Amino acid sequence: MAQDHPLRPWLEQHADRIEQFCQARRLWVQVQGGVVTSRLICFHLTLDPRVPLRKLMALQEDLALALNAPSARIARREGTLALEIPRPQPAAVHLVRLQASLPPLPSGTALLGRDEQGSPLLLRFTSPDISHLLVAGTTGSGKTALARTILSSLALAHDPDDLRFLLIDPKGIGLRPFRGLPHLIAPPLRNGEEAVQRLQWLTEEMLWREQHGVRCPRVLAAVDEVADLLTFAPDCADLLTRLAARGRESGIHLLLCTQKPSAEAIGSMLRANLPCRLVGRVVSAQEAVLAAGIKGTNAERLLGRGDFLLVAGGEAVRFQAAYISSEEIQTMVEMFREEMSQNTLPLPKKQAEQLGKVIPFPRQLVKRVGQIVQSLAH
Numbered sequence: 001m002a003q004d005h006p007l008r009p010w011l012e013q014h015a016d017r018i019e020q021f022c023q024a025r026r027l028w029v030q031v032q033g034g035v036v037t038s039r040l041i042c043f044h045l046t047l048d049p050r051v052p053l054r055k056l057m058a059l060q061e062d063l064a065l066a067l068n069a070p071s072a073r074i075a076r077r078e079g080t081l082a083l084e085i086p087r088p089q090p091a092a093v094h095l096v097r098l099q100a101s102l103p104p105l106p107s108g109t110a111l112l113g114r115d116e117q118g119s120p121l122l123l124r125f126t127s128p129d130i131s132h133l134l135v136a137g138t139t140g141s142g143k144t145a146l147a148r149t150i151l152s153s154l155a156l157a158h159d160p161d162d163l164r165f166l167l168i169d170p171k172g173i174g175l176r177p178f179r180g181l182p183h184l185i186a187p188p189l190r191n192g193e194e195a196v197q198r199l200q201w202l203t204e205e206m207l208w209r210e211q212h213g214v215r216c217p218r219v220l221a222a223v224d225e226v227a228d229l230l231t232f233a234p235d236c237a238d239l240l241t242r243l244a245a246r247g248r249e250s251g252i253h254l255l256l257c258t259q260k261p262s263a264e265a266i267g268s269m270l271r272a273n274l275p276c277r278l279v280g281r282v283v284s285a286q287e288a289v290l291a292a293g294i295k296g297t298n299a300e301r302l303l304g305r306g307d308f309l310l311v312a313g314g315e316a317v318r319f320q321a322a323y324i325s326s327e328e329i330q331t332m333v334e335m336f337r338e339e340m341s342q343n344t345l346p347l348p349k350k351q352a353e354q355l356g357k358v359i360p361f362p363r364q365l366v367k368r369v370g371q372i373v374q375s376l377a378h
Helices: 008-024 053-057 060-066 095-100 143-157 192-212 225-233 235-244 268-272 285-292 325-339 347-353 369-377
Strands: 027-035 039-045 073-077 080-086 109-115 121-124 135-138 165-168 218-223 252-258 274-277 307-312 315-321
Touching: 008 027, 008 039, 008 060, 027 369, 039 095, 060 073, 095 109, 095 143, 109 143, 109 307, 143 165, 143 218, 143 252, 143 315, 143 325, 192 218, 192 235, 192 252, 225 235, 225 252, 235 252, 235 268, 252 369, 274 285
Parallel strands: 135 252, 135 274, 165 218, 218 252
Antiparallel strands: 027 039, 039 080, 073 080, 109 121, 109 315, 274 307, 307 315
């Protein structure tokens, strides 16, 4: 923690409280610095090796009370023990400003937000371990907002020649601001029958690509509240499962949001093909294991409103999701559409043939995506 940090006196006072609290319970604990992020304060702890960690873990609620904090969470991070409490005055992470401050993102990469160290957290869909995403969490955790962040970040980093979206929004609210974005294959779908038709269409594209060795442009199919979709359109289950099992090799990826990713809700085969999870607040430790796929994440102690865990490869990284408002999304859409209208040259015939038989590409966009990001930031 920096010597001149405005929270320095408060931090030192709370570090003393932590040590005194543990000493009164015969637990030898020292605070060895920490990190202040936009949403959390993380105290790094040193615990006497003779003291079982479970004793300290059992005191999380008591520590929160002693520190006058809404909650407290103890977690291990690569050999470091950390006590996390909410920051008294949280600071928002704005997607557009954060992305504008970074170099151009690599292909297939989205910006999620800031991790526990305050560093930008990136996620690359082209990685074999991440090719599909499951976003889980209870109401108020920020699932839909995080999906909008991912979609916006990808749109701001790619022009429509490189990346396309298929959006399915059963409630008709969460993904509606993207209507008119040139990256869309079709307007956001709400009707179950239309969703089935489009997923069949995308499955045909996948099979065609497999036959011809085509992977570009990449396609991201995003579904908000996938369990609702499968309830009203059960035929989508088999299509999504096939895309999850075979889509990566064809450049097709899934982003699925749901409150409860149980096998009963989304199907065991689909769930098994979604190894990378973004987990928000859940209601219990059992729900945390169900959502994350691993034990010990303490997802039930997350704060909600964008406080998430990235779970991949058996490891969990806590982060605060970046936020983009509906108005900012609509501004982004208008800027892309204006750029498209200024360039109406058709694609060369040979290039158009290589793009697949299903996805239409009426014209090519001048690659000014970086300028659009900077304009939005200002």
